[in-house]
Structure formats: C-alpha cells, structure tokens
Amino acid sequence: MIRELPIPASRSGQDAGVPESSAAEAAFDAAFTALFEAHFRRLFRYLDRLSGEPDLAADLAQEAYVRLYRRGAMPDVPQAWLVTVALNLFRNARASRSRRRSLVGLVRGELAQADPAPAPDAGLLAAEERHAVRAALEQLPERDRRLLLLRSEGYSYREIAAALRLHEASVGVFLARARRAFRAACEGGTHAS
C-alpha cells in the first residue's frame, strides 16, 4: 500500500517522480503497514479508554504512527515505542489543555447522550455503564490504570514493561493489584455490578 505512494525526495534521496526506493526503505514501509494493520486499533482503543476522548485518542494514535514513519527505522519493541510516544503526546496535550478537569473526564459521546432529546433505554444504560466504569478507573493510581488498560488490549508483559518502564517480572504483581483495586472501585461505586 505504501509503496504505491509517490516517494518524496526526503525519503528516497531522489526526485519525487522516481518511484524506486531502497530495499531497506521498502522493508520498513512493509513493516510499518503490517504494524499499523495489526496494532493501530488497539492503540486507539487504549488511548480512548485512558483519555475518555475518542477524538483526542484518534489524533494521538495517528500522530504516534506518523512519528514512527518519520523515524524511518523500527525500534526494538515497536508496540511499546508507539505507546510511549502516544503517552508523551497525551501528557503534553493534557498539560496544554488545563481547562480539562481530570484525566478521565466525560467523553463527548456521553455529553451527546446526556441531551434530554429522546434516547433509547439501551443508550441510557450504556451511558450509565460508561460513567460507572470511568469513575472506577479514575480512582486507580495512574500506573495501575495504564497497566490495566494496556493488558486489556492484549499488550504482552514485555511490551507493558517497556512502555511503562517497569521490570517485566513485576508486571504480574502490579496487574493483580490493579485488578483488585478496579473491582473494589466498581463495587464501591453506585453502579457496582
């Protein structure tokens, strides 16, 4: 897919009209596409769950991939690299948007569904469920929240350790603690299951 693009001079070192790229660049492009196809959705979902803002999550996930492409070489643990970059971007975005009250504020979809206009019961129940889950997540320490959400997206212990700069052997311990805390937060909330 990427090889069909006109190769800009900056990547190919040649005129933009010359469609040839080196074998290394072609291999990188292929690896980039494969990584995107396999992991973009879960990076977006992780950021969406973490931030509570699907639009922001979409921007951050895309920007992380853009930066990977600009890097021009695959890092040792690409998925972890993408998560780290996305989390740094998220921190910058959060810092520059001080008007936001908290890390896991209301999602825009919820705001729309809070509108008094007629809505199906299923939609209201879903909104209540989202509020309850988000409130429970908000009670967790930052690290536990990130751990829990990364693992729920299928990131391996190795990738989680690399992304959050933890020892891989500690990930299981922290995860067990985070799951207990999330369960307790859910049960302590109004909407415990």
Added chain:
Amino acid sequence: MHLDDAQLARLVDGELGLETGSVRTHLAECADCRARAELAGSELAWLERRLRALDHEPPAVTAAALARRGAVSRTGWRWRWAAGVVLAVGFAGVAWAAPGSPLPGLVRRVAEWVSGGGSVTSAPGPLPEPPAEAGDAGIALFPGANLVIEFTRSTGVGTAAVELTEEAEVSVRGPGGAATFTAEEERLLVERTGSPAAFVVRIPRAAPRVEIRVGATRLFLKEAGRITATVPPVDGRYSLPLP
C-alpha cells in the same frame, strides 16, 4: 505452598513462561488454587466486559495516509535545517563584511600560518586555544518526547554544564571548532574534535525525557521531573565531566 496473586495473573494472561510446568502441576494437585484460578479467569472476563463499555469506533485512516503525513513532516524538518544553514551562512557573510570586523584579518593570519608564509607578525605556533567561555558555536532543537544528546569521547578534557530552563528548545553550545553537531530523530550527536572544551547544555523543564551520554555511558537523565546525574547540582547546574 499455594500460587500467589502474581502467578495467578500470569496464568490467566498466558504469561507463565518457564513456570508453566510447575504451575500446571500444582493446579492438578491443589483444589484451592484451581478454584482461585477459575475465579481469576472469570474476574478477568468480567473486567473486559466492563471496559468494553468505554469503546468507540476507531477513525477511518490508512497506513498509507499516515505514511504520507510522516514523509511530508520529514521533508519539512529537512527544509527547516536547510533554512538554518542558509541563515548561518548569511550571518557569517554579514560578520565578514561589517566595518571593523576582525574576521578577515583573523582568517588571513590563519591562512598565512597554514601555508608557512614568513609575513606572519607573531611567531608561528599552535592555533589559538578555543575560548574558555562556551557559546561560540552550538545548536538548538525541540526535544520531542525523547532526546539523547551523545558526546563522542575525546582526548581533550571537557565538561558539560547542564541547566534547566523555561525555554522550549534544548540547546548545546561550546567553543567554536570544539565540536560538530548533528541532529537526528531523537538524537543529537556532538562530535568533539579533541581540543579542551566546556559545553553548556540547556534543557527545558517541560521536556519529557532528555538523556546525555558519552558513548554508551549515561551521565545525565531527565525524565519528567526526575533527574539522575553522575554529579550533584551546584547552584542548579550540573557540571558533568566528559571523558
């Protein structure tokens, strides 16, 4: 001995690795741990169901579109560098042509010395030492999410004074001719020429992660608000000896 919570977590996550055999053996013999493992599995499924309530559809975007954006921004980055070089050349020209500028005379004396001419007013000798004050040459760039500043090893004694600033850019400055600077993605290479040099490295407090190395040896690391350095700060400045 029963399985601990971390082992149960690794079990339900499929991350047991080398423990797999011993844990399976234990589960076959221990009804308590089997019950705990089943509970952990069902709790994990419950947790996944709860978290799915937060999900939205991902954006409709393709790898090709993101690659195109990456390629364009890389081009932009190179254009900025090219513009910087043009500006530097322009400033050098102005400095050369300015009335009373010492540059033409200095260059002429150096040229005469190099060519071995006899009309040099001072005795031939080594080129002047670079000034002790840093600031004659340098580079500034945005640190991004992660930046490694790597000094090459040198036979000359060197120091890097690190300061935290409120500025947006990382800057590295040193005596003219003491080093060449090469900026890459997430890396700034400072190649020392061998003469003694005192560098000044200014790092924005807001930079997420900046590391200073000599070769593979880490001398300084700033991660968010946490700083690790080989020397303690004096008046807020870290004077790192450069081997």
